[in-house]
Each structure stands twice: as structure tokens, then as C-alpha cells.
Amino acid sequence: MNPSMESEYLYTGEHVEGMDLKPESMPCFMTTAFVMDDLTEVGKVYAKKGYTYGRTNNPNRTALAETITMLEGGAATDIFASGMGAITSTLLALVGPGDHIVCNSAIYGETYNVLGEIMPKCSVETTYAPLHDLAAAKAAIRPSTKIIYTEVVSNPTIRIADIDGLAKLAHEAGAILIVDNTFTSPFAIRPLDHGADMVINSLTKFLNGHSDAMGGSLTIKDASLMPKLHHMAMLCGTPGDPFSAWLIERGLRTAALRIPRQIETAAKLAHALEKNPHVELVNHTSLDSHPQRELAKKLLGEDGGSAMLSFIVPEDIKKIDIFMGKLRYARYAPTLGGFRTTMSHPVTSSHPNVPDDVRRAMGITPGLIRISVGIEKAEDLIADFEQALTAFDE
Ligand SMILES: Cc1ncc(COP(=O)(O)O)c(C=O)c1O
Numbered sequence: 001m002n003p004s005m006e007s008e009y010l011y012t013g014e015h016v017e018g019m020d021l022k023p024e025s026m027p028c029f030m031t032t033a034f035v036m037d038d039l040t041e042v043g044k045v046y047a048k049k050g051y052t053y054g055r056t057n058n059p060n061r062t063a064l065a066e067t068i069t070m071l072e073g074g075a076a077t078d079i080f081a082s083g084m085g086a087i088t089s090t091l092l093a094l095v096g097p098g099d100h101i102v103c104n105s106a107i108y109g110e111t112y113n114v115l116g117e118i119m120p121k122c123s124v125e126t127t128y129a130p131l132h133d134l135a136a137a138k139a140a141i142r143p144s145t146k147i148i149y150t151e152v153v154s155n156p157t158i159r160i161a162d163i164d165g166l167a168k169l170a171h172e173a174g175a176i177l178i179v180d181n182t183f184t185s186p187f188a189i190r191p192l193d194h195g196a197d198m199v200i201n202s203l204t205k206f207l208n209g210h211s212d213a214m215g216g217s218l219t220i221k222d223a224s225l226m227p228k229l230h231h232m233a234m235l236c237g238t239p240g241d242p243f244s245a246w247l248i249e250r251g252l253r254t255a256a257l258r259i260p261r262q263i264e265t266a267a268k269l270a271h272a273l274e275k276n277p278h279v280e281l282v283n284h285t286s287l288d289s290h291p292q293r294e295l296a297k298k299l300l301g302e303d304g305g306s307a308m309l310s311f312i313v314p315e316d317i318k319k320i321d322i323f324m325g326k327l328r329y330a331r332y333a334p335t336l337g338g339f340r341t342t343m344s345h346p347v348t349s350s351h352p353n354v355p356d357d358v359r360r361a362m363g364i365t366p367g368l369i370r371i372s373v374g375i376e377k378a379e380d381l382i383a384d385f386e387q388a389l390t391a392f393d394e
Contacts, residue, residue, distance in 0.1 A: 014026055036052075067252060068219055078229055082216050083216040087111055091115075094176075105130050137169055146176070149177075151182065167197075178199070182201055185207060210338065265377075282309065313367045320345070323388050332345070341373050341376055
């Protein structure tokens with residue numbers, strides 16, 4: 001028997017140390033601390049790094065971490081209060097004065113802010129390069145480079161980083177590769193299998209999938225680094241609360257059903273939008289028109305491996321508002337990865353402070369709309385977009 005990841009992960013992350021009861025689902029340990037009977041027990045619990053104080057450790061975070069370690073194919077995982085908690089604590093743990101980071105120029109806005117606002121306070125410099133171009137990545141590396149940092153699929157223009165190539169470059173330079181897998185998830189790609197050293201997920205998004213809890217994870221290949229990474233998380237106060245970990249683990253149990261369907265529906269919607277006369281361009285990794293289609297197939301499979309897409313409509317804000325009003329399903333919400341389809345408008349949400357010419361050079365125009373595809377039926381979603389796009393009829 002050679003069971004699949006999709007079956008095995010359902011049975012991972014359930015064991016609670018010391019418990020004789022056998023609940024079918026994981027209980028929630030809403031406690032800030034664990035009681036110890038005497039100093040002998042105190043000594044024993046601290047010596048084995050057992051459950052002591054909630055910021056240090058909690059069974060719900062342990063269970064969730066175990067499941068994500070299995071899904072990402074890593075050696076250990078730490079759980080955080082948010083994706084940003086994972087990103088900030090990890091970078092602070094790994095770099096120090098004089099160190100250098102190479103980061104993809106297309107990166108989540110607040111990751112960019114951490115590199116631009118917090119890292120310089122630690123005398124850490126960052127160089128941005130378009131990391132889908134390995135020559136540009138290589139040129140950005142310095143002797144002091146400690147980390148290459150990228151997302152698999154970039155927001156909102158849906159470009160792909162060549163994870164295998166970047167891992168090779170990082171290792172040749174004595175650096176590590178950290179990959180943010182939020183837009184793709186381990187059900188589409190396991191970056192550690194492609195040479196990455198660490199993988200981050202915003203659990204707030206596809207992995208929880210229910211838009212009701214925030215969390216983040218860091219999964220690493222070399223478990224010996226975890227004490228150092230976890231220590232920084234503890235000092236920063238970024239480990240998440242038990243209820244969020246419990247909710248995320250519950251949401252995660254159906255991710256193997258949800259995420260592949262969301263990806264498949266995104267591919268169908270992208271193909272339909274490409275045929276619509278009001279749509280100037282569609283960005284999705286399943287399309288033959290995608291400039292990195294071959295890399296997308298290699299890394300993410302035929303259907304493109306992401307339920308995120310974007311498309312360009314005419315630059316007429318009034319008509320965009322009418323279009324949004326006509327949509328039954330895709331509601332505007334500044335998040336992604338939920339069970340319902342959501343949309344955002346990068347020019348007014350994620351990139352309002354970037355000058356227009358710079359934004360246009362990045363492929364972000366006032367007509368660009370980003371979609372996170374949910375679990376609605378593809379036919380319903382396509383019909384809804386088609387009727388709403390009549391807003392652009394003369
Ligand atoms: C790619 C990516 N990484 C990280 C984050 C941060 O996650 P969180 O909002 O859980 O802190 C986000 C949030 O949208 C994201 O899109």
C-alpha cells in the first residue's frame with residue numbers, strides 16, 4: 001500500500017501527549033498555561049520542552065504544525081498568528097547586521113514593507129530582482145547574501161519563480177531559499193521538493209479556506225534550526241492562539257477537496273474570460289498565452305496550480321463599479337483563498353502608492369482585476385462574469 005498525501009494528512013496531527021481519551025476530532029486547548037504539581041514535575045516538563053505557557057507551546061499549534069510538516073514534506077513546522085508573523089519572525093531570526101537579502105521584485109506588499117522598514121533597522125539590505133529571470137537573480141547576489149526570498153506565483157500579475165533554479169543559485173552562493181507558498185499551497189507544489197530550504201504559508205488563505213481565522217506557518221527542511229526560529233517567534237509574541245489553530249486544522253481537513261477544485265475552476269474561468277470581447281488580457285498559469293506556460297506546466301501541472309488569476313478590462317472606473325455591482329458571486333474583499341470567490345482591484349488596494357508609470361511597467365493598470373476563485377460551480381461563475389461584463393457594452 002502506498003497511500004496518498006491527500007489521505008494520510010487526514011490522520012496526521014491528532015495525537016495529544018498524555019491524553020487517554022480518544023476524541024474523533026482534535027479538542028481545542030483554550031488555556032494560557034499548564035499546571036504542574038511540584039518542582040520535580042516542573043523540572044521534567046521544562047527539560048523535555050513540554051507544555052508550559054501558551055506563547056511557548058500549545059497542543060493545537062503542535063497538531064497543526066505536524067499536519068503542515070507532512071503536507072509540505074518538511075522536517076518541522078512552527079505556527080504563527082498570521083502569515084506576516086511567520087515572515088517577520090523568520091527573517092529576524094536568520095539575519096543580522098551586514099547581511100543581504102535578494103527578494104523577488106513582485107512580492108506581497110507587506111513583505112516588501114518588512115524588508116524596507118524593519119530589516120534596515122537591523123542593518124540588513126535587500127536587493128529586488130525579477131526572480132523569474134535567473135540571470136537577474138544571479139546578478140543581485142552579493143557575498144553577504146544570506147537569503148533569496150520569493151513567492152511561487154506573484155501577485156497580482158501571476159508570474160512564476162523558477163524554484164529549482166533559484167535553490168541552485170542560493171546554495172552555490174551559500175544562502176538559503178525561502179518560498180512563500182500562499183497562492184499555490186502544498187496541494188499544487190511542495191517547494192521543499194524543488195530545493196527550497198524553508199516554506200511559508202499564510203494559513204489565513206487557501207489552507208484554512210473558510211475566511212474565519214488568521215494564521216501562518218514556517219516549514220523547514222533542517223529541523224536543527226527550529227529552536228532558534230521558535231525562540232524568535234516567542235520573543236516577538238507571534239505564535240498564534242489555540243482557537244485559530246483549531247479552526248485552521250478543521251478547515252485544512254477538506255483542503256484536498258477544495259483546493260484542486262478551486263484551481264480547476266480558475267483555469268475554466270480564465271479560459272472563458274480570455275474569449276470575452278471586453279477582456280484585454282488574462283493572467284493565469286493554465287493559459288497557453290501565459291509567458292511562462294512551460295515552467296508553469298513543469299512546476300504546477302497542466303491546470304496551472306493556482307486558484308488566483310487576474311484580468312484587464314477597460315480603464316473606466318464607473319463601468320468597473322457597475323460590473324462589480326452586477327456580479328452575484330465574486331464580492332470585493334481584501335483577502336483571498338476562501339471558499340467563496342472574491343475580487344480585488346490592485347490599483348486601489350495593494351498598490352495605491354506606487355506611481356502610475358511604475359505600476360503600468362509591472363502590468364498593473366486601473367483596469368486590472370484580481371480574482372481568488374472559490375468552490376462555486378464553474379458554469380455558474382462563468383455565467384455570472386459574462387453577464388456582469390456586459391457593463392462594458394457601449
Ligand atoms: C502571498 C502572501 N503572503 C503573506 C501574506 C500575509 O498573510 P497574513 O495576512 O495571514 O498575515 C499574504 C496576505 O495576503 C499574502 O498574500
